[in-house]
Amino acid sequence: MTRKSTALFAALVASLAIATPAAAAAPSRAxxxxxILDDGGITLLNSxxxxxxxxxxxxxxxxxxxxAGKAARTSPWSDVGVTEVQLSADLLKGMVAIGADYDYRVTTIxxxxHSSTSYHYAGTAFDVDQIDGRAVSASNPKVAKIKSACESAGAVEILGPGDAGHDSHVHCAWRS
Incomplete structure (x- = not known):
């Protein structure tokens, strides 16, 4: 490389550094x-x-x-009645990350x-009852993999078959 091309290359690199932000802004919850809505592999129950x-x-x-930038809603028969909660960005990031490797069906957010102190009521938990088209059960080998994926995505509470009340689904929750 000649000195002129070296100087031109350095100027180009410097201009790119000025035009490029140091860190991209984190995506919003919306x-x-x-x-998640656009991911054809994530099915969200409408019942x-x-x-x-x-x-x-x-x-x-x-x-x-x-x-749409609005709060999510709990159910009238829940332990907390109808309340509005903001879904956690960590929960949403986890759902997106897990969707990169698995097709899955979410039954509830x-x-x-749920129990009166459930992470669900804080907008920080979701439940999965199907992974790659197969029902969650103790005999489904992908249960361990999706539980591991939840852990890698930062979940602090992960329950599934073998845990009381979770034989038919995997529950992943993040801190409130």
Whole structure:
């Protein structure tokens, strides 16, 4: 490289450094929710597994509301009644990250009925009942893999088959 081309190269690098921000801004909760909605491998139930009817608190509606910049809603029959919660950015990032490697079906996020201190009511947990088209059960080998993926994504509470009340789904939760 000649001195002139070296100087030109250095000037080009310097101009790129000025034009490029040092760190890209983290995506907003709304942007993350839109990524989830656009991911054809993430299925969000638009009903409740217990058969109750409240379309405003389904997993799909929780993500739609978040994508629109609104709060998600808990269910009327829940331990906390109807409340509005902001879904956690960590939860949403985790859902996106897990969707990069697995197709999965989310049964509940903030809605449904859980223990009174559940992470769901804080907007920091989701439940999965199918992984890559197969039901969650003790015999599904992908259960261990998706639990590991939840842990890698920062989840602090991970439950599934073998844990009380979680034989048919994997529960992943992040700090409130």
């Amino acid at each position: 942007e993350l929710a839109r990524k 409740h597994v217990g058969g109750q009817n409240d379309p405003e608190s389904t997993a799909r509606q929780n993500i739609r509301d978040t994508a 903030a809605g449904g009925d």
